[in-house]
Amino acid sequence: MATETQDVAGQASEAASAPGMPQLDFSTFGNQIFWLLVTLVVIYFILSRIALPRIANVLAERQGTITNDIAAADELKAKAAEAEQAYEKALADARAEAQRIVAEAKAEIQADLDEATRHADAEIAAKAAESEKAIEEIRASALENVRTVAKDTAQEIVAVFGTKKADAKTIEAAVETRMKG
Amino acid sequence: MASDTQGAENAGGGLEFHPMDQFIIQPLFGGDVVHWYTPTNVTLWMALSILAIFALLVLGTSRRAIVPSRSQSIGELAYGFVYKMVEDVAGKDGLKYFPYIMTLFMFIVTANFLGLIPTAFTTTSHFAVTGVMALMVFFFVTILGFVKNGSAFLGLFWVSSAPLALRPILAIIELISYFVRPVSHSIRLGGNMMAGHAVIKVFAGFAGLAVISPLSVVAITAMYGLEVLVCFIQAYVFTILTCVYLKDALHPSH
Numbered sequence: 320m321a322t323e324t325q326d327v328a329g330q331a332s333e334a335a336s337a338p339g340m341p342q343l344d345f346s347t348f349g350n351q352i353f354w355l356l357v358t359l360v361v362i363y364f365i366l367s368r369i370a371l372p373r374i375a376n377v378l379a380e381r382q383g384t385i386t387n388d389i390a391a392a393d394e395l396k397a398k399a400a401e402a403e404q405a406y407e408k409a410l411a412d413a414r415a416e417a418q419r420i421v422a423e424a425k426a427e428i429q430a431d432l433d434e435a436t437r438h439a440d441a442e443i444a445a446k447a448a449e450s451e452k453a454i455e456e457i458r459a460s461a462l463e464n465v466r467t468v469a470k471d472t473a474q475e476i477v478a479v480f481g482t483k484k485a486d487a488k489t490i491e492a493a494v495e496t497r498m499k500g
Numbered sequence: 501m502a503s504d505t506q507g508a509e510n511a512g513g514g515l516e517f518h519p520m521d522q523f524i525i526q527p528l529f530g531g532d533v534v535h536w537y538t539p540t541n542v543t544l545w546m547a548l549s550i551l552a553i554f555a556l557l558v559l560g561t562s563r564r565a566i567v568p569s570r571s572q573s574i575g576e577l578a579y580g581f582v583y584k585m586v587e588d589v590a591g592k593d594g595l596k597y598f599p600y601i602m603t604l605f606m607f608i609v610t611a612n613f614l615g616l617i618p619t620a621f622t623t624t625s626h627f628a629v630t631g632v633m634a635l636m637v638f639f640f641v642t643i644l645g646f647v648k649n650g651s652a653f654l655g656l657f658w659v660s661s662a663p664l665a666l667r668p669i670l671a672i673i674e675l676i677s678y679f680v681r682p683v684s685h686s687i688r689l690g691g692n693m694m695a696g697h698a699v700i701k702v703f704a705g706f707a708g709l710a711v712i713s714p715l716s717v718v719a720i721t722a723m724y725g726l727e728v729l730v731c732f733i734q735a736y737v738f739t740i741l742t743c744v745y746l747k748d749a750l751h752p753s754h
Contacts, residue, residue, distance in 0.1 A: 341523040342627050342694060349536035350525065351628040358546040359633075362553055362607050367599040370557035374579045377564050377572075384566055 462498075469494045515708050519701035523625055523694065541621040542629075549610040549623070557606070578606065582739065589743035593750055600640075601746075604633060605739040612693060612731035616724070625693035627686060630738075634686035637742050645749035656752040685741055692734045696727045 341347070473490050528539045557578070560571030568576060582602045586594050608624055615622025623629050645653040657674040659667060700723050707716040 340520055340694075341525060342625070342690065344525070347525040347534050347540075347542075348628040350534050350538055350540055351542050351623075351626055352632050353536045354540070354543045354546050355623070355629050355632055358550060359603060359607060361550050363599065363603045365550070365554055365558060366602055366606065370553075370561065370575070371579065371599055371602065373561055373564065374557070374576055377561065377566075377568075378576060378579070380564075381566050 466494060466498060469498070515705060517702060517705040519698040519705070522621070522697060522701060525626075542623055542626075545611065545614060545621045545623050548614055549607055552610045552614065553606050556610075578609075585740055586743055586746075589740060590746040590750060594743065594746050597746060601739060601742055604637075604742060605735055608633075608689065608738055609732065609735035612735055613728075615693065615697065616727060616731060622693050622697055624734075625690055625697060627690045630686035630690035631682070633738075634682040634689075637685065637745060638682040641742075641745040641749040644746075645752060648750060649752055653749070653752045656748055660753075681745065685738065689734050689738050692730055696723065696730055699723055700727070 470491055473494055474487070477490065525534060525540050525542055527534060528541060528544055531538070534540060556571060557575045560569070560575045563569065563572065565572060579602070582605050583595070583598060586598045586601055590597070611622065611624045614620055615625065645656070649655075657671045657678070659670045659674065662670055700720055703716050703719045703723060707713040707720075
């Protein structure tokens with residue numbers, strides 16, 4: 320019992336010496352402030368001398384690397400676009416060349432064809448003219464034959480019907496007139 | 501020693517709440533008197549903060565890799581986070597003060613998270629610590645404002661966009677709010693850290709009753725999750741407010 324009361328008394332005295340809130344125990348303020356200032360100064364020197372410049376360097380370096388990489392990527396992209404353009408151009412050129420060759424061949428063939436056609440036409444025309452001439456000749460000779468036959472026949476007929484001798488000249492004239500008519 | 505065993509018996513017997521005991525400052529190597537130079541648990545946990553920052557930002561980035569490792573990623577993330585914050589809030593000319601702000605942010609965030617380790621001591625739960633940091637920011641920003649802008653810095657309190665009759669009243673309000681800044685700045689951080697840890701301790705105290713203990717465990721887990729958020733958010737808030745004050749000093753016109 321005695322120790323208990325003594326203990327309670329001890330606790331009470333302890334409570335009295337340290338008021339309800341240790342935060343308001345001004346006897347420790349000097350100690351806290353001293354150590355706080357020491358701490359802050361140490362942290363400040365660690366940060367400003369070592370940590371912050373180092374981190375700033377790392378960040379700047381990283382930023383530089385990223386910028387460089389992006390620039391390199393852009394360059395490669397431009398190169399790729401250029402290559403694609405060149406490829407497209409080559410393709411278009413080849414296509415145009417092919418078309419030109421096709422057109423040329425077509426024109427050549429057309430020219431040959433035209434030449435042959437013209438040649439054939441001329442030949443046909445010549446042949447036709449020749450045939451016509453022959454026909455004309457045949458027709459002329461036929462007419463002559465008809466005239467001779469008509470004269471002869473007319474003379475004979477006149478000789479049979481008439482007593483007087485038929486005048487050859489008159490008959491000829493009459494046949495001519497008839498043939499014209 | 502006798503009182504120690506007695507205390508343990510007491511704790512086993514019933515509910516005992518000592519939510520604030522975790523904040524008591526004790527000398528590391530025995531003794532009762534805390535001189536200003538005495539190595540205490542404050543010293544230990546602040547040193548651990550330094551080690552954590554060193555490990556993350558110096559050892560973690562030691563390979564200077566273009567493609568970062570995990571620790572280097574986190575270091576770069578922290579750097580980019582604070583750098584962007586300073587640039588966005590305080591402007592390009594605020595970047596000159598980036599190392600100071602980074603120092604504050606890294607100290608607060610590591611101290612907060614180290615404080616989450618069970619049985620750890622949370623240095624940022626003490627108003628002496630947060631208050632000194634807030635006052636440093638306050639004086640730095642005020643002096644910087646006068647050095648950079650001369651008496652034009654007083655334009656911060658003279659709201660030229662308000663009607664003329666209102667301006668003196670607004671000036672008084674602005675002046676008061678300006679001087680309240682370090683108070684709110686420090687108590688916001690210290691109070692948040694202290695309250696969270698104290699609440700966890702209270703829930704832990706309830707675990708002494710077997711009936712409540714499962715609920716207590718759930719509550720502690722939930723609070724711990726919340727505290728993880730609070731640890732980061734309070735460091736962020738402290739830092740961004742510093743940036744806002746810095747912006748006021750660099751560009752005092754509204």
